[in-house]
Amino acid sequence: MSDSIFDHDHHFPAADDPADIPAHLLRQTPLDLPNPAELEVLRHYTRLSQKNFSIDTQFYPLGSCTMKYNPRIAHAMAVLPGFARLHPDTPAPAMQGLLRVLWELQEWLAAVTGMAAVSLTPAAGAQGELAGVAMIRAYHAARGDQGRRKMLIPTAAHGTNPASARMAGFEVVEIPSLADGDLDMEALDRHLGADVAGIMLTNPSTLGVFERRIAEIAGHVHAAGGLLYYDGANLNAILGRVQPGRMGFDVMHLNLHKTFATPHGGGGPGAGAVAVQERLRPFLPLPTVTREAEGAWRWTSEADLPRSIGRLSAHGGNIGVLLRAHAYLRRLGRAGVGRVSVYAALNANYLLKELQRVGYQAAFPERRASHEFILGVSDLQQATGIRALDVAKRLLDFGIHAPTIYFPQLVPECLLIEPTETESKATLDRFVAVMARIRQEALEQPELLRAAPHHLPVGRLDEALAARRLDVAAVR
């Protein structure tokens, strides 16, 4: 019995074609999908699931991804039939429960970010970024300030930042960072001017440290007529403690599937709500939810926000994800939200110290870690040829997911480690012990690392072959 669903095929007689659809519009060849029995389907996919690492089964310190616990109650609430069976074109009076939940979430996200208004509709962080920079563009355009074609982006930024800026029609200008992790202010000032629409930053930055001169940066950018975009990817580091709105940012997105504990689902769905200062409110993507004077809720439309950047999906966004984020925020409340960044930072700083203690080198040893931090293993590479990739693969053998590697690209042979606040000291201590052992292995038996992983369903996969062969669909 192979491990392919295509082998579970039973051949039953097919149903007849409908008489009232012309033959030339009908399928010409039988649909060649397998016909497994229900148990075969259940068994196949259940067993596949067991081949995954996940938060529910492993420590998953993937930097920049905020792999925190995804509360199951949030899932249970999002799939209640009263939500799950609701058609998007249901008139507002028949979906007051959902609209109220979404409106509350807008309000709470505005409170958390220190912004004036929120639209929940972007489907993921990157779509939130696109919406955000599109609003910057619409803002300048509305003022008749047409020459601002450039978007400044730190070299260390997530790849989505430049990609989103380009999709919104901007030219991208990269700004370097200094050795201490802060932005190069001189380079910034050099680029600022009448052709600059704004800057996209995340703070703490992707280097795992807080941009200390953020107020100064905001002052310079605003003075030059630009706007500041906040990439919410690292919001977990400051949640409940520092509001991007108070740092001087004009617009931002939030990754609800990071900071607000909705599941990553093996690659989505996310939700990339955007939040803006008052002056950008007219440009928010549609729809949002508004509360009428008489206390009922409804979707907004083009009539409410005629200068909106428009719609990013056919309906109101990833509602099911929003429901989960709402449940998470409602569960935590003010006090719980405040604890998130505190314990995320405690776990990161503790882990950093402990890993330094067992011999690893911090990329920014003089800096306080935010919710994540960078190690570099160039010393190992020089000593034995062992690379960050090898350390990562060996970790898998111990039932620990690898950190992010080779990002940010500024730091050679780096590991970006984000433990999140939901992991216990015992888990972190075990990670340190495993990392210490791996370091020892790297020095004493490097071939063990180079051949890792050893204990997973497959060994290190040939990714070059994958791209060359390009077998991307099962063919009969």
Next chain:
Amino acid sequence: MSDSIFDHDHHFPAADDPADIPAHLLRQTPLDLPNPAELEVLRHYTRLSQKNFSIDTQFYPLGSCTMKYNPRIAHAMAVLPGFARLHPDTPAPAMQGLLRVLWELQEWLAAVTGMAAVSLTPAAGAQGELAGVAMIRAYHAARGDQGRRKMLIPTAAHGTNPASARMAGFEVVEIPSLADGDLDMEALDRHLGADVAGIMLTNPSTLGVFERRIAEIAGHVHAAGGLLYYDGANLNAILGRVQPGRMGFDVMHLNLHKTFATPHGGGGPGAGAVAVQERLRPFLPLPTVTREAEGAWRWTSEADLPRSIGRLSAHGGNIGVLLRAHAYLRRLGRAGVGRVSVYAALNANYLLKELQRVGYQAAFPERRASHEFILGVSDLQQATGIRALDVAKRLLDFGIHAPTIYFPQLVPECLLIEPTETESKATLDRFVAVMARIRQEALEQPELLRAAPHHLPVGRLDEALAARRLDVAAVR
């Protein structure tokens, strides 16, 4: 990080004692249970679950256990809030939906068994047996026929049969089987008499073959004033094709967690509904569900059935299991029920032939298999010392659960194999290939089998040590 939940303990301040309960009634020492975080609990038990073999993940041909697919829809229906949140002392008018479902299940089980009446209340097969033999006892007592202290039981019967008979106050007399698998009629006739209350049989028997002289047996037992009890453990072999009521049985139980696809749950809960011919109806255990003339449903009580053998649990039995069995039966319907035994028998007979083909010896080679069959590996034992246990353990290495071994005790070094109707030919073929390979291994490298399993979380466990040490609870 150990694999024990007791290591996930965080110490939080405890709540105060209540003032209005005297101190001498309160807990004297703090409750020493761990206090893990939610993610630790989720991760611990999720990972434990992955250490189990189960129908959902493995072929599980455990003879006599009917490890068929447990439809997930049945689970989804049983946990609907309208059922799950229903308190047992809800008055009947407020639980008509549940009562109707239970009443329908009673009707359908009566139809399937060819019996007159059903009580769903026994919590498992063994409790159903107890209820059944208690009814036999009550029947004789009600007729003033007091001397019937003996219950006849075939030597090959499940251990629950004699245990239940004893719990109902009977003496047990064992009746042997003949070499062809049928009951020894002469021995039966020898024991029949005025002191015999009845006989407990399952048909097909635990030997995996149909008792061909069942009508004759029934005639003899009835003529001697005894009643026939049908152990429903093997009902899957004849479901929808042969009704125990038509074979001459007076009373029976059904294992809903076998034949009716409710889950085994790692050892329960089961449900052991009992079905009886008309003359035993007055003795059914309480409660049952009855339909009033005006179409409403209600529980019966002692007032309805004053001669009932009484109650076996505080409420109405394992309702949640009954809901699942109802869903299964409703899904299958008449045609689907009829197919169960056909394909269960097809799978068993196919597997038997194929395993004989690759060299295994059938215990009853001249007989048609029922839904299960017995192989004996005494030939291997003589050749290399390999026992049924070794074959079983080696199967685990291939991701296949072992068949039942050493039962029935009549056949030395036996494997009792029951594939069930929900397994595909591809799965059976893979099983045959693995069994062929194991046979070859047994002959060529027996030490491989004796040391099996090799690929599971633990190797063969020291059960003698377990009993000697008796570490049955984690102690601080």
Next chain:
Amino acid sequence: MPYIPHDAAETAAMLAAVGIQRLDQLFDEIPAALQAADMALPEGLSEMALQRELEHRALDNAPLRCFAGAGAYAHHIPAIVWDIASRGEFYSAYTPYQPEASQGTLQVLYEYQSFITRLTGLEVSNASLYDGASGLAEACLMALRIQGGEPAILVPEHLLPSWRRVLDSMLGLQRIRLRSVPYDPDTGTLRLPGDAGGAAALIIPQINGFGVLEAVDALTDWAHAHGLLAIAVVNPLALALLKAPGEWGARGADMAVGEGQPLGIPLTGGGPYFGFLACRKAHVRQLPGRLVAKTVDGQGREGFCLTLQAREQHIRRGKATSNICTNQGLMVTAATIHMAALGGHGLRRTALTCHQRASRLRKHLAALPEVRLPYAGPFFHEFVLRLPRPASAVRDALLGHGILAGVPLADSGLGEAGDLLVCATELLEEADLRAYRDALAAVLETV
């Protein structure tokens, strides 16, 4: 064909391998006269139609605010509990007879046993029985096996009636005498008989059928002084707050048995729940049901397996400690996760909240002019109201207010016609308590 994978070609190939032509021939050893009955079953439904039908049935059960207890309690169950317990690997596994392939279930059971021993203060717990009531019957049988002698048990008259009826059924089969011990009508607590009359054990219900707490130390000591075993009947959630049976009196109770439902099991109209049974290590060989032990494999790795199976029916047949085979594995899995999810502190907090809510409700209701509280003693989360009208009529009237008001005791032969056993758990907020009071006031004016 629902749940059957075979297509026509596969069936044909398999028939050929068996050496027959038609499926019917698979049954050629079964006398024709017995075969192919026409059964009065409805046609099958698609999964979609089934779901629609059963969702309708579920809606035919009224959602009510639950103030009923009497052995089954409405509690909050954390979402993770059944999310994990319903995983296929737990849900669709068999009894762990092959331990190497069942370490998940086995370790869960070992942890369960550990939790129960800590809750009860006793050394050994089995891996579950069907429910609390049948578990008590098993405990009585166990006591008789330990004690020998005359088959008699002392049973308080104010044991929950639903439990007493199960004792009557199960112990009656073996002609065991159940001697009722009366209660004091002024306090609702046990009144000790002058002598033990040769019985093997005394059942001590903490909490009793009126919800009142008993003087368990004195009762346990009395039992031991008279040569009886003391069988504690306990609510496992209450044990987070109340004295553990192992600490009762000078020597502790000998066995503790109870209904496990409060530990994460949904009400589901009465089951499946599970019974727990704990005892002293000295008595372990008389303990019915499955037992899991920790051991090692050939490489010294820790693992778990069933142990002392020689007590059980599949080995010992007619001489087993009980006929129990399948027990309540999945319920125990959920209960174990539930206890871990709440933790020791969470269980205690929940127990305290139940007590506080019940205390407040009792105050609210006692303030109504026609309502009396017959028993003044301490209680956990359940108490008796004495109403001026038949309790069942009041209960029925309150259904119209969306309230399940409690369990009328007289229906099952305990107390007076106006006695209603009322329970409050953490699920009920202050608004619910007030709603009950207001609805009861309204109903008492009209019924």
Next chain:
Amino acid sequence: MPYIPHDAAETAAMLAAVGIQRLDQLFDEIPAALQAADMALPEGLSEMALQRELEHRALDNAPLRCFAGAGAYAHHIPAIVWDIASRGEFYSAYTPYQPEASQGTLQVLYEYQSFITRLTGLEVSNASLYDGASGLAEACLMALRIQGGEPAILVPEHLLPSWRRVLDSMLGLQRIRLRSVPYDPDTGTLRLPGDAGGAAALIIPQINGFGVLEAVDALTDWAHAHGLLAIAVVNPLALALLKAPGEWGARGADMAVGEGQPLGIPLTGGGPYFGFLACRKAHVRQLPGRLVAKTVDGQGREGFCLTLQAREQHIRRGKATSNICTNQGLMVTAATIHMAALGGHGLRRTALTCHQRASRLRKHLAALPEVRLPYAGPFFHEFVLRLPRPASAVRDALLGHGILAGVPLADSGLGEAGDLLVCATELLEEADLRAYRDALAAVLETV
């Protein structure tokens, strides 16, 4: 502390290891003026209270018989689909960047890609986009990358308005011209323009915004004859019945894009759904989004990994094919299980049932005196009713009958005021269809 494990002792030990005394010091690099804002958030709720509150909210959404479609469809989802997809190992995993630790997700995605290629008759499918509408925008961008030249796309006027608005937003940012192609008001199908005007691609919606089937062969051939790429917009369930885009016309459509929601995704008020996008192998390097390929490990064992990541933003940054990063992994997991659970035959049967139910409903409704059917052509499971009153008023009135009657088209600028787009799926039984007819008849008399 919800979801945070640390107790006081652990926190103290960790602070000591970090070398600080107070938690606040963890933020000592952040200017004080920026810190500790007071946020207007409510107090937290226990899980129990949260559940109670959200169950109430869910009940504030009326349960309706759903006759609305317009891009989101009510279908039966087999119970196993989300039981498996919700397993923690799928639910809480990240994008499979470490393939050895993500073979489950990767194989599912590979199977998904395979299923989509078979449904669409094209060679390559990505691993999902956000939804159908944004997926169409990505397809247009892809067509422009392939074609070069003038940035213009031909868009049928009767594309679903909700999709058209997304094209306007997303393509407008890059100053791409969307040239509307009108429809024939007599047939509700596309009327070809005389020339292609230098556009890069023609969007061919099968099914269109009126539910009518288009002459896809002729349209595809026209596009190719004019040097345009043909972008098929398709309903994946309908493809079990209708001609696959890869078979349209002489050469087949070049891309197929659509809304994946009908494949096992609950409606949930509008999302999360997922978009699928399939293309020819020749165009794979212009395909946005993730792609999974089969490969081998060092021992020759088969495995799966992400491939052609050089197209993606995390490698190629500003020059990527799209900014998409997180996509709709869990939805695709469910859709893959859904397609496997139904199988090829089940998908086809479901599609046929939808068509039959819609055909019957159309007959029922057309028999009402005031109801017109403006378009006579073949359809799948959706059609336009032309009512004598504003469709939105009729729709609102039918809510009172427990019926969501459809989607008024004029609200979004398509068709006439009385046009209501009505859909029927396999979920609706004959009784539901009749209930609609009767309610509509009643409403038309009174509105």
